[in-house]
Amino acid sequence: MSPQESYTLEDDDGRIRPVLARAIFAVRPLLILVFVAATAFFAWQGSQLRPDASFEKMIPVYHPYIRNFLASREDLKGLGNAVRIIVETRRGDIFTAEFQELLKAITDEVFYVKGVDRAALQSLWTPNVRWQEVTEEGFVGGAVIPDDYDGSERVLEKLRENTLKSGQIGRLVANDFRSAIIVAPLVERDPETGKKLDFHAFASDLERLVRDKYQSGDIRIRITGFAKLVGDLIDGASLVGLFFLAAFAITAVMLLIYSRCAWLTLAALLCSTVAVVWQMGILGALGMGLDPYSMLVPFLVFAVGISHSVQIVNRFGNFIYHEVSRIDAARLTFVRLSKPGFIALLSDGVGFFTLRVIDIPVIQELAVVASTGIAVLILTHLVLLPLVLSYTGVTRRCVRYRADKDHSPFTHWALVARMTERGPAIAMLSLSAVMLAAGLWYGQKQEIGDLDPGAPELRPDSRYNRDNAFLTENYSTSTDVFVVMARTGSQQCGSYEFISAVDRFQAELEAVPGVQSALSLLDVSKLVIQGMNEGSPKWREISRNQYILNNSLSRAPSSLRNTDCSMAPVILFLDDHKAATLERVVAAVYEFRARYDTGAVTFELAAGNAGVEAATNIVIEEAQTKMLLWVYGVVILLCLLNFRSLRITVCIIVPLALTSVLGQALMAFLGIGVKVATLPVIALGVGIGVDYGIYIYSALQFYLRRGEPLKEAYFSALKSSGTAVAFTGLTLAVGVGTWMFSPIKFQADMGLMLTFMFFWNMLGALLVLPALSWLLAPRERRLAG
Structure with missing residues (x-):
C-alpha cells in the first residue's frame, strides 16, 4: 500500500462527507432504483422534444432598435421576416407563356403555404404589383399582368412593357430578365392556433411544395430568407446525433485504452449518457425545445460528464489496486472527490448561467440548457457513478495494468x-x-x-449561400436591408417639412460607403411630380406647394407609409451586413439626428x-x-x-x-x-x-x-x-x-x-x-x- 495515501473515511476538512457517504451507501439498491425510474421518466419526456426556433428568439427584443421595429411591424410588411423564392429559367427569358404559367402556379402554391402573410405576398402575378405612366390623358396604370392575359405573343409583349413601367426591374425581375422573385412576408404566429411559426416545418414545406415540385432541368428554384436559413440550420444541426455517436465511440475507445477495464469504461459512459437523458427530459418537461444554437449543448454535457468520470474512475481504480473493497473504494472516492467535483461543477453551471446577462433569448435559453445539464451531473456523477462502481468493481486486467504503472518511473x-x-x-x-x-x-x-457575405452560419458553398449570391449578382436591390423609420405627427407625413427632412436624410445616407441605394416616400413624390410635368428631369424635385405634394403622394403604395401617415420607412439597400458597414450606417444616422432633429421629424432605428x-x-x-x-x-x-x-x-x-x-x-x-x-x-x-x-x-x-x-x-x-x-x-x-x-x-x-x-x-x-x-x-x- 502506498504510504502517500490514507484509506479511511475520515476527511481533512471535517466529517460531513464521510457521514454523507455512509448514508448514501447504506441505501444503495433504493437509490439505484430511483435513478433507473427517473431515467425512464426523463427519457419519455425527452422524446417529446422538438426543434424550436423563432425570429424573435434570435434578436435582442428589448433593445431600443428592436422595440421600434416590433412596434411598427404591421406597418413594415415585407421589411421584417420574409422569404424570397427565385424562379430562374435556363432557356430564353421570363416572357414566355410556359414560364408565366409556372410563375403563376408557384405564386398560388406559396399563397397557401402555412405561415405566409397572404395579403402582403408579392409577385408579378399578385394584384399589388402595378405599373403606371404619364400620358397626354394623365396617369394611367394597372396590374402588371394584363386583364386579358391569355399567353399569346401580343399579351406577353404587353406584359414586358408593363414590367418595364412597374419599376420592378432589379427587384422582382432580374436585370437580365432570366428570373423573377416571389416575396413572401411571414406571420410570426399561426393565426388559427396562436402558436409560434415552426420555421423548420415552413422551410420543409417550401422544399416539398416548391423546389421539389417545380424544379427541373430548365427551371431552377432558389430560396432565401431568415426562415429558410433557420430550416437549413436545423437540418444541418440534426446531424449532431452523428457527432454524438462519433464522440461516444472515440471516448469509449480512449477510456478503454486509458483504464484497461470494460467495467470502468461502461460505468463512465453510462452515467454521462444518463446525464444527457435527464437534461433532455427536463427541457421537455419545461416545454422548451432545442434551437440550432443549443443542439450541441447536450454533447457538451456529455463531455463534461466524461471529464469528471475520468477523475472518479481513476481514483476508484487506484483504491481497488491497493486492495480496498469495492464498497469502501466507492465510498472513499465519494469522500475525496465530492468536494472538488461539486465546486468544479458548480463553477461550470453558474458560469454557464451567467450567459443570461446577454439580452438575446436564444443565448439566454442556451444558458438554461447548459446549466440544467451541469446541475444534473452533480447527481449522476458525484452520486450515481460511485454507486455503480460499488457494484461493478474493476477487472483483473485493470489491476495488473495499474501495478505496471505504479512500478514505472x-x-x-x-x-x-x-x-x-x-x-x-x-x-x-x-x-x-x-x-x-x-x-x-x-x-x-x-x-x-458577421465578417462574411451571405449567411455566415453556413459554409460559403452551401446551397443557401449560392442562392443568396445569385440574388445579389442578378438583382439591383440587395438582400441586406436597413430600415430607418421617419416619424412625425398624425397625417403629417405628406407635409413639406417632413418630406424635405427625409430628402436631406436620404441624400446623406446614400453617400455613406456601403449603401447601394435608398427608397422612400420621397422617391414616389419626385417621380409623380416629374411625370406631371411631361417627364422633364428638371422637375424631379419636391414641391413647396402642399396641394402638389398631396397629389404626388396619393399614388404612393401603402408599404411606404403607415395608416395614419405618421411614419414613413426609409429603406437603405446595403452592400453587405458586415459589422463595419453597419457601424458606418448607424453612425451616419446619429450624426444626422444630432444636426437636424427638430422634434417635428425624428428618425428611429431600425428594422430590416x-x-x-x-x-x-x-x-x-x-x-x-x-x-x-x-x-x-x-x-x-x-x-x-x-x-x-x-x-x-x-x-x-x-x-x-x-x-x-x-x-x-x-x-x-x-x-x-x-x-x-x-x-x-x-x-x-x-x-x-x-x-x-x-x-x-x-x-x-x-x-x-x-x-x-x-x-x-x-x-x-x-x-x-x-x-x-x-x-x-x-x-x-x-x-x-x-x-x-x-x-x-x-x-x-x-x-x-x-x-x-x-x-x-x-x-x-x-x-x-x-x-x-x-x-x-x-x-x-x-x-x-
Missing part, C-alpha cells in the same frame, strides 16, 4: 513536475507572459458581428435584416465584457470559498485567462467574428477548463498537507490526477474536433474554438499552474522543493 510526469523548480518555472512564466502580450495585441483585431443585425452587434459588444466579468467573477468566488486562499485561486484562474486571451486572438486570426453563435464559446471554455485546475490543485493540496515539498507533492498529484486531466483534455479535444466537419459553419467554428480551449486549458493546468505555485509558494516550501 513516470518519467514524463517527473519532467512536468520540474515546473515547480526555479529555472523551468521562470521559463514557463516568461513564455506565458509573452503569449499573453501577443494574444492581447492581436486580439484587438477581433471584430463584432441589417437593422436587426446592427442591434444584435451592439448588444453583443456591450455584453462581451460583462459576460467575461461575470464568468470569471463567479469562478474566482467559488475557488476562494473552496480553497480559502487567494494564492491558490490565482494559480487556477491565470491559466484560464491566458487561454481566453489566446482564444480571442485565434478568432481574430481565423476571421471569426463575435456573434450569437460564437459568444457563448468563451464562457463554455472557461467553465469546463476550470475543472482541470480544481482537480489538480485539490490533489496537490492533499499532499502538501501531508508535509511533502512542492515538487514531490506535485509529482504525486500528477500521478493521481494529472493523467486523468491529460486524458480528459485530449479526449474532449478529439471529440469536439469532430464538429469541424459539420456542414453548419458556426458549429464548425464552435468545434474549432472548443478544441483549442480544451487543449490549452489542459496544458495551462499541467504546466502554468505549477509554475505559478512555485512563484507564489511560501519561501521555505519553495526552498524545500
Whole structure:
C-alpha cells in the first residue's frame, strides 16, 4: 500500500462527507432504483422534444432598435421576416407563356403555404404589383399582368412593357430578365392556433411544395430568407446525433485504452449518457425545445460528464489496486472527490448561467440548457457513478495494468513536475507572459458581428449561400436591408417639412460607403411630380406647394407609409451586413439626428435584416465584457470559498485567462467574428477548463498537507490526477474536433474554438499552474522543493 495515501473515511476538512457517504451507501439498491425510474421518466419526456426556433428568439427584443421595429411591424410588411423564392429559367427569358404559367402556379402554391402573410405576398402575378405612366390623358396604370392575359405573343409583349413601367426591374425581375422573385412576408404566429411559426416545418414545406415540385432541368428554384436559413440550420444541426455517436465511440475507445477495464469504461459512459437523458427530459418537461444554437449543448454535457468520470474512475481504480473493497473504494472516492467535483461543477453551471446577462433569448435559453445539464451531473456523477462502481468493481486486467504503472518511473510526469523548480518555472512564466502580450495585441483585431457575405452560419458553398449570391449578382436591390423609420405627427407625413427632412436624410445616407441605394416616400413624390410635368428631369424635385405634394403622394403604395401617415420607412439597400458597414450606417444616422432633429421629424432605428443585425452587434459588444466579468467573477468566488486562499485561486484562474486571451486572438486570426453563435464559446471554455485546475490543485493540496515539498507533492498529484486531466483534455479535444466537419459553419467554428480551449486549458493546468505555485509558494516550501 502506498504510504502517500490514507484509506479511511475520515476527511481533512471535517466529517460531513464521510457521514454523507455512509448514508448514501447504506441505501444503495433504493437509490439505484430511483435513478433507473427517473431515467425512464426523463427519457419519455425527452422524446417529446422538438426543434424550436423563432425570429424573435434570435434578436435582442428589448433593445431600443428592436422595440421600434416590433412596434411598427404591421406597418413594415415585407421589411421584417420574409422569404424570397427565385424562379430562374435556363432557356430564353421570363416572357414566355410556359414560364408565366409556372410563375403563376408557384405564386398560388406559396399563397397557401402555412405561415405566409397572404395579403402582403408579392409577385408579378399578385394584384399589388402595378405599373403606371404619364400620358397626354394623365396617369394611367394597372396590374402588371394584363386583364386579358391569355399567353399569346401580343399579351406577353404587353406584359414586358408593363414590367418595364412597374419599376420592378432589379427587384422582382432580374436585370437580365432570366428570373423573377416571389416575396413572401411571414406571420410570426399561426393565426388559427396562436402558436409560434415552426420555421423548420415552413422551410420543409417550401422544399416539398416548391423546389421539389417545380424544379427541373430548365427551371431552377432558389430560396432565401431568415426562415429558410433557420430550416437549413436545423437540418444541418440534426446531424449532431452523428457527432454524438462519433464522440461516444472515440471516448469509449480512449477510456478503454486509458483504464484497461470494460467495467470502468461502461460505468463512465453510462452515467454521462444518463446525464444527457435527464437534461433532455427536463427541457421537455419545461416545454422548451432545442434551437440550432443549443443542439450541441447536450454533447457538451456529455463531455463534461466524461471529464469528471475520468477523475472518479481513476481514483476508484487506484483504491481497488491497493486492495480496498469495492464498497469502501466507492465510498472513499465519494469522500475525496465530492468536494472538488461539486465546486468544479458548480463553477461550470453558474458560469454557464451567467450567459443570461446577454439580452438575446436564444443565448439566454442556451444558458438554461447548459446549466440544467451541469446541475444534473452533480447527481449522476458525484452520486450515481460511485454507486455503480460499488457494484461493478474493476477487472483483473485493470489491476495488473495499474501495478505496471505504479512500478514505472513516470518519467514524463517527473519532467512536468520540474515546473515547480526555479529555472523551468521562470521559463514557463516568461513564455506565458509573452503569449499573453501577443494574444492581447492581436486580439484587438477581433471584430463584432458577421465578417462574411451571405449567411455566415453556413459554409460559403452551401446551397443557401449560392442562392443568396445569385440574388445579389442578378438583382439591383440587395438582400441586406436597413430600415430607418421617419416619424412625425398624425397625417403629417405628406407635409413639406417632413418630406424635405427625409430628402436631406436620404441624400446623406446614400453617400455613406456601403449603401447601394435608398427608397422612400420621397422617391414616389419626385417621380409623380416629374411625370406631371411631361417627364422633364428638371422637375424631379419636391414641391413647396402642399396641394402638389398631396397629389404626388396619393399614388404612393401603402408599404411606404403607415395608416395614419405618421411614419414613413426609409429603406437603405446595403452592400453587405458586415459589422463595419453597419457601424458606418448607424453612425451616419446619429450624426444626422444630432444636426437636424427638430422634434417635428425624428428618425428611429431600425428594422430590416441589417437593422436587426446592427442591434444584435451592439448588444453583443456591450455584453462581451460583462459576460467575461461575470464568468470569471463567479469562478474566482467559488475557488476562494473552496480553497480559502487567494494564492491558490490565482494559480487556477491565470491559466484560464491566458487561454481566453489566446482564444480571442485565434478568432481574430481565423476571421471569426463575435456573434450569437460564437459568444457563448468563451464562457463554455472557461467553465469546463476550470475543472482541470480544481482537480489538480485539490490533489496537490492533499499532499502538501501531508508535509511533502512542492515538487514531490506535485509529482504525486500528477500521478493521481494529472493523467486523468491529460486524458480528459485530449479526449474532449478529439471529440469536439469532430464538429469541424459539420456542414453548419458556426458549429464548425464552435468545434474549432472548443478544441483549442480544451487543449490549452489542459496544458495551462499541467504546466502554468505549477509554475505559478512555485512563484507564489511560501519561501521555505519553495526552498524545500
